Amino acid sequence: MKKVCVVGLGYIGLPTAIVAAKYGFEVIGYDIDKEKVERINNFDPVIEEPELLEKLREVLSYNTFRATTIIEQSDCFIIAVPTPFLENKDADLSYVWNAAESIARVLKKGDVIILESTVPVGATDSLAQRLEASSKLKAGVDFYVSHCPERVLPGKIFFELINNPRIIGGINQESVEKAKLFYKQFVKASLYLTNATTAEMVKLVENSSRDVAIAFANQVAAMAYKMRLDPFEVIELANKHPRVNILNPSCGVGGHCIAVDPWFLIQTFPEHTALLKAARQINDAKPRQVVQTTRRCIENWYRSHLQRPKLLILGLTYKPDIDDLRESPALEIAKKLSIFTDIDLLICDPYVNNETMHELFNQENVPLKHGLDQADIILCLVKHTQFKKMDKLVLQHKKILDFCGVFYEPHREHEGQDQLFWPANNISIATIIDYVQGDL
């Protein structure tokens, strides 16, 4: 296996192509997006990811990697194209099938095809059948097909590509063995070998379990608010139990994976996924509830001050310390609030550039200090590290709605004695409690 073609140069495909090139393969990156291909070949990594620019420069300069819009014969094809859902929430596999059509045009005996995109159970078998039908070669005999789901965390992609354990599932034993030869070249962690359907199911179960866990945290928050308690404290103290590990509540679930993948299981197993459906509903409802609570706070401010408040939104990305806005609940909340004309909206997100901020909101990204000085109401949606470091004491007289725990100070222990904090130390929670009115 000498030449590798990575199909789809996005968050997953581009870093994978670069790593493969650094570890001895001759790599081409095939993408249908002409502009993206040109930018990549001109040393522009297109996405924000630590180390990406230096590593791209290196592999382009050594000629071990290049991007192209024309697919070429290769020994191994890695498919990393999008798998969103359709309006009815069923998986949209059209990108995978289009990729398969392109591969079939250049497929030859002995080739290895590895599907890294997240797919519903059974899709790898369908991929093999489609390749067979278009190429007239026999899957599992003339060419080999596997599924190796990707688990990397944006922001740590290069570390995790090498250090995460991988599940490799093939349509037959030979397909697994061939795919293993590719990953063995650069993955330092264990490679677990299985069949394709198990590998597909593993990935979907992983992300669904995260979605259910987040929904549980969001329900704990709803119950805590109702009792005028701080959910972050309830969860912190519950987690002092040696076998309990509850996640923190948030303003919703975003990104490409956790909010999407459970639907692939629901689509295939409608009768066994009541819990997954409930979790999706709970997490999907959260942005709307955050908007309602914020609106009450705004209206109350207006009544008592007889002027429009300045509302500062902290954070737009779908999770802390990354630039990814895809399916971001914080962005959804900001967009919904931006249509109201009775507020002056300020938005601060250190990971969103000014160009994007203009495109989305027709305004500048407000520097944190300026925003904090100006704001009457502060809405915390994403727990970026920079926000955690802000001087909270100067904000005592502002209205703060902290939905992600930026303001929460965990219990401190002094010589084995827990410091008693009474009343609750989180000024922001008190504000949320005042405006929740049962909808959180």
Ligand SMILES: NC(=O)c1ccc[n+]([C@@H]2O[C@H](COP(=O)([O-])OP(=O)(O)OC[C@H]3O[C@@H](n4cnc5c(N)ncnc54)[C@H](O)[C@@H]3O)[C@@H](O)[C@H]2O)c1
């Ligand atoms: N982003 C993540 O953190 C992450 C993590 C784990 C798994 N995944 C899964 O990996 C897959 C890819 O996700 P991503 O985030 O890299 O997507 P992305 O949208 O960032 O990139 C996909 C790329 O594929 C290209 N493309 C689309 N159709 C094509 C075709 N027919 N031929 C060639 N190129 C084509 C697009 O132009 C785009 O550049 C998805 O299934 C996703 O669910 C993503």
